[in-house]
Amino acid sequence: MLDPQGKVVSQTLKNMGYKNIINVRQGKYFQIELNxxxxxxxxxxVEEISKKLLTNIVIEDYTINLE
Amino acid sequence: xxxxxxVFPGSxxxxxVAVALEKFQINHQMVWHNETSLPKTDLVILPGGxxxxxxxxxxxxxxxxxxxxxxxxxxxxxxxxxxxxNGFQILIETDLLPGVLLRNKKLRFxxxxxxxxxxxxxxxxCTNFNKKNIIELPIAHNEGNYFADNKILQNLExxxxxxxxxxxxxxxxxxxSNPNGSSNNIAGILNSNKNILGMxxxxxxLIDPILSGEDGSMMFESLxxx
Numbered sequence: 001m002l003d004p005q006g007k008v009v010s011q012t013l014k015n016m017g018y019k020n021i022i023n024v025r026q027g028k029y030f031q032i033e034l035n036x037x038x039x040x041x042x043x044x045x046v047e048e049i050s051k052k053l054l055t056n057i058v059i060e061d062y063t064i065n066l067e
Numbered sequence: 068x069x070x071x072x073x074v075f076p077g078s079x080x081x082x083x084v085a086v087a088l089e090k091f092q093i094n095h096q097m098v099w100h101n102e103t104s105l106p107k108t109d110l111v112i113l114p115g116g117x118x119x120x121x122x123x124x125x126x127x128x129x130x131x132x133x134x135x136x137x138x139x140x141x142x143x144x145x146x147x148x149x150x151x152x153n154g155f156q157i158l159i160e161t162d163l164l165p166g167v168l169l170r171n172k173k174l175r176f177x178x179x180x181x182x183x184x185x186x187x188x189x190x191x192x193c194t195n196f197n198k199k200n201i202i203e204l205p206i207a208h209n210e211g212n213y214f215a216d217n218k219i220l221q222n223l224e225x226x227x228x229x230x231x232x233x234x235x236x237x238x239x240x241x242x243x244s245n246p247n248g249s250s251n252n253i254a255g256i257l258n259s260n261k262n263i264l265g266m267x268x269x270x271x272x273l274i275d276p277i278l279s280g281e282d283g284s285m286m287f288e289s290l291x292x293x
Contacts, residue, residue, distance in 0.1 A: 002214070002248070004174050053131065056124055056160070058167045059214070 001059055030054060039066055068291060070095045070110040073138065075129045080115035080151065080271065087271040088112075091287040100132040110147040110290060111138055113154030115207070115269060125168065125210045126156030135161055147191055147293070148263045152208055155255070155265035164258055164265045165223075166215030171208070172248025178207040180280075181246055183254055183268060184234040187227050190261040191293035195285040201238045202282035204268035206246065206254075211267040213249040213256075220250055230264055231255035 003025050010024035032049075036042040043066060050062045070088055074081050074097050081097060088095040096106050105111065119128035129135075135157075142148055142163055150158040158164045171177055180203050185196040196202065215223070223229050231254040235244040240252045247267075255266030270283030 002169070002172070004170055004172055004248075008174065053127070054123070056127075056167060059169070 027060070028054075042066060068093050068110060068293075069106070069108045070112060071098045071105050071108040072096070072112045072114055073098050073100060073132075073134055074114070075100045075116070075118035075132060075157075077118045077120055078114050078116035078153070080153075080269065083269075083271045084112055084114045084151070087274045087283065087287055090274060091284070091291050093287065093291055098134060100129065100134050103133050103137065105134070105137045105141060108141070108146070110149065111141055113138075113148070113150040113157050114271075115152030115154060118153055118157065121210075124160065126153060126158075126160040129153075129157045130160035139163065142258075142263055145260060145262050147290070149192060149290075150263075150265040151269055151271065152206075152211075152267055155267055156210060158263065158265040163263055164256055165219045166213055166250075166256070168210045168267075169212040169214050169248075170210050171212050171246075176207075176209045177211070177246055178205070179246075180205050181254075181268065182234050182236055182238075182244065183231045184238050184240060186229045186232055187257065187261075189227075190230065190257055190264065192264045192286055192289055193230055194292060195289040198285065199282070201234065201236070202285070203273070203280055204270055204282055205272050206268050208247070208267055211247045211249065213253040213267075215250060223253070223256055224251070226259065228257045228259065228261070229253055229255070230257050231266055231268065 006025040013021045034042050046064050055062045072081050185200040188197045232240050232252040233245050233254050234240045245252045270286040273280040273283040
């Protein structure tokens with residue numbers, strides 16, 4: 001999958017002298033506050049909204065971290 | 068023929084579409100995105116613009132608007148839907164058309180006229196292009212780089228579901244005539260029933276010689292006949 005922005009960032013880093021850069025992909029990061037104390041339930045809700053709205057699963061993956 | 072133009076916050080081509088429909092005597096009504104049902108309509112048009120400021124992904128927030136549920140019902144009943152530019156992006160996010168529209172390969176907003184080859188004239192939107200199959204229309208987008216996996220692309224090619232491909236003046240379809248990096252030079256696609264068309268170029272912007280061309284007219288003439 002071509003990621004034009006990631007490619008430009010990767011090339012710029014190489015130009016800056018970071019010779020060991022192999023590849024860069026750019027993504028998004030969401031901080032979500034939930035009114036839910038049950039961790040399993042919270043994870044389920046975030047799974048659902050990740051699939052339904054936050055990512056386009058044709059081109060994007062997601063990972064969830066609960067804190 | 069009755070048509071509905073769906074207006075989202077940030078739509079900016081709805082009036083151009085209305086002018087084009089009026090010129091070809093197609094009745095139209097503007098429908099605000101917060102409505103929950105469409106008026107009696109044969110054709111739904113999702114116009115260009117920057118719905119919701121392109122937040123999250125282009126067309127994504129608009130695809131969750133209340134009116135979209137009825138637009139999907141209209142689609143299932145075989146009603147016509149035309150998505151232009153941001154409208155195409157909304158159709159993709161609604162899952163009414165396959166694939167995805169990525170940022171232009173060279174990361175620049177493109178605003179210029181391009182040449183297109185009309186690949187499929189056997190659908191409600193394109194019958195009148197049988198008179199002329201290399202046409203010129205404007206594009207104005209930042210995310211028009213059509214991408215889909217090989218299986219989807221093969222299906223589009225095999226079932227003649229590609230309506231338009233970017234080409235040069237002579238009709239050559241190649242890398243040099245591809246403005247935004249789209250797979251297979253795709254500029255517009257149809258769903259399998261051919262009642263939904265999504266396209267990045269703007270037919271409504273070239274409907275009169277005073278606007279420097281009228282190749283877009285053939286689409287509205289086709290719709291009027293259908």
